[in-house]
Amino acid sequence: MDVYAFDPFVPREVIEKDGIKGVDSVEELYSTCHYISLNIPATEKTKNSINLELLSKMPTGATVINTARKVINEVELKQVFVARPDFKYISDIMPDCHQDLLQFENRYYCTPKKQGAETAEANINAGLAAANQIVKFFKNGDKTFQVNK
Amino acid sequence: MTKILVATEKPFAKVAIEGIKKIITEAGYEIALLENYTDPKELLQSVVDVDALIIRSDKATKEVIEAGKNLKLIVRAGAGYDNIDLAAATAKGIVAMNTPGQNSNAVAELTFGMLVFMARGNFKGGSGTELKGKRLVFMPMEMWVRTLLVLLRASTWMCMHSIHLYRVK
Numbered sequence: 001m002d003v004y005a006f007d008p009f010v011p012r013e014v015i016e017k018d019g020i021k022g023v024d025s026v027e028e029l030y031s032t033c034h035y036i037s038l039n040i041p042a043t044e045k046t047k048n049s050i051n052l053e054l055l056s057k058m059p060t061g062a063t064v065i066n067t068a069r070k071v072i073n074e075v076e077l078k079q080v081f082v083a084r085p086d087f088k089y090i091s092d093i094m095p096d097c098h099q100d101l102l103q104f105e106n107r108y109y110c111t112p113k114k115q116g117a118e119t120a121e122a123n124i125n126a127g128l129a130a131a132n133q134i135v136k137f138f139k140n141g142d143k144t145f146q147v148n149k
Numbered sequence: 150m151t152k153i154l155v156a157t158e159k160p161f162a163k164v165a166i167e168g169i170k171k172i173i174t175e176a177g178y179e180i181a182l183l184e185n186y187t188d189p190k191e192l193l194q195s196v197v198d199v200d201a202l203i204i205r206s207d208k209a210t211k212e213v214i215e216a217g218k219n220l221k222l223i224v225r226a227g228a229g230y231d232n233i234d235l236a237a238a239t240a241k242g243i244v245a246m247n248t249p250g251q252n253s254n255a256v257a258e259l260t261f262g263m264l265v266f267m268a269r270g271n272f273k274g275g276s277g278t279e280l281k282g283k284r285l286v287f288m289p290m291e292m293w294v295r296t297l298l299v300l301l302r303a304s305t306w307m308c309m310h311s312i313h314l315y316r317v318k
Contacts, residue, residue, distance in 0.1 A: 004286040023286075033286040037260050042231045061278065065263045067256050069229055090263045106271055109263075114206075116259050117227055117252035120162055125251035126226035127165035130203045131153075131172035133246055137201070137222050138151055139176065145224075145246040148235040 004033055030057040035065065042070035052076035055087070066091040067116040081107065092116050151178040152219075154199040156192050156207050160184040161226070169203070189213075196220065204232070209245075211237035228252055 004021045006029050012022035023029050030036070036058070040046045051073040055064065066072055066089065074095045080087050081104050088107045092115040095101065101108045117126070136142035153173050155161070161169070166182070173180040183195045189208070193216045196202060201222040202209065209223050214237040223233055223245045230247045238245045264285070269277035 002284045004284060006286070029286045033284040035264060035280075035283060035285040037264075037286065039256065039260075041229060059284075061283075063264075063267050065260050065267070067260060069231065088267050090267050092259065092263075106273070106275075109266065109271060116256040119252075119255040119258075120164075122252035122255035123162045124165040124168065126205075126248045127161045127203070128168045128172065129248035129251045130224040130226040130246075131169040133224055133248065134153055134201045134203070134222060135172060135176040135178075137244065137246075138178070143244055143246075145249060146244050147230050147233075147247055148239045148243075148245040 004029060026054065027057065030054045031059070034059055034061050035063045038064065038066040038068045038071055040068045040071045042068070046071050048073040052079050052083075055080045056083070058087075060086050062086060063088040063090070066093060069093055077101075151201070152181060152199045153178055153201045153203065154181045154183060154195055155203045156183040156186070156195060157203075157205050158186055158207055159205060161205070206232055209233040209238070214238055214241055214243060217243075222246070224248065226251075228256075 002021060004023055005015050006023050006026060007015065012024070015022040023032060038050060040049075047070050050064075050066075050071050055062070055077070058064075062084065064072075064087075072091075072095070074097050077089065077095065078097050078100055081089070081101060089101075090109045092111040092113075094110050094112075098110060101110075117123070133142070133145055136144075155166070155169060160166070170180055178200075181195065181199065183191060186192060189210075189212075192207065192213055196213055196217040198219060199217060200219050201224065202213075202217065202220060203224050203226055205226050209225075209232060211234045214220065214223075214234060220241070220243050223238060223243060225233055225245070225247045228247055228249055228251075230245065233245045235245055264280065266272060268280055268283075
């Protein structure tokens with residue numbers, strides 16, 4: 001299996017150091033890959049950004065794995081299912097159109113609850129990291145992981 | 150004394166709470182727990198006198214942020230932080246953080262499982278397709294670089310070595 005990635009903030013050579021093939025645009029990714037894993041944070045730019053136009057570019061046998069909240073355009077997702085009998089979608093975020101998508105039973109699956117970080121290890125890691133970050137903040141003024149700069 | 154509130158509608162694992170308590174108390178701070186709460190008003194009441202707040206998927210709304218008179222820091226234990234009203238936090242000079250990278254391996258492993266599940270026709274017994282020769286992409290875009298690389302390494306290794314899963318430690 002060949003693995004590709006695109007990130008506007010990570011140079012292609014850095015991505016390729018990890019044995020992953022870099023591409024130059026989002027459009028190139030979609031037209032190249034059979035499987036796409038969405039791991040994007042929800043921001044003003046990314047919300048509803050995975051749409052009919054992008055998903056229509058994927059090669060035959062397209063499968064989208066979505067573990068990111070709010071980035072898929074759910075209205076257009078349903079349109080993709082109708083337009084492409086080869087399209088498959090699996091997610092741990094139940095879309096508002098879940099009931100409508102159940103008709104595509106072998107091409108659609110959604111976990112009953114958000115599942116991505118639900119491991120004992122992730123739970124412990126995140127909790128301890130939060131506590132350590134608080135101590136570093138109050139002791140040293142460390143704001144390394146600040147998200148509202 | 151600096152006071153830290155851990156507010157979780159869905160609590161941390163017991164071992165995580167013990168670890169959090171140890172880190173906070175050894176630093177000389179006080180810790181308060183609000184677990185399994187069902188009414189957001191409980192969070193409004195509990196946040197009044199704390200200096201920092203740890204949450205999971207709990208909502209740090211504008212009301213919560215304004216109720217925290219001493220609040221200086223909110224940490225979302227996890228990657229996504231759309232449950233924090235960042236504008237309200239910024240307006241009050243409160244720092245908001247997430248804990249990037251801590252759940253990347255969990256997500257990477259789930260992604261791999263989902264990949265196989267769909268390729269094999271939802272495990273319903275029909276003829277599926279193999280992953281060999283297919284092209285997979287991760288689409289992180291603005292994701293934290295560290296999280297991206299952890300995720301890529303974990304999932305890529307598993308995908309590349311999918312016939313040798315016994316080697317996964």
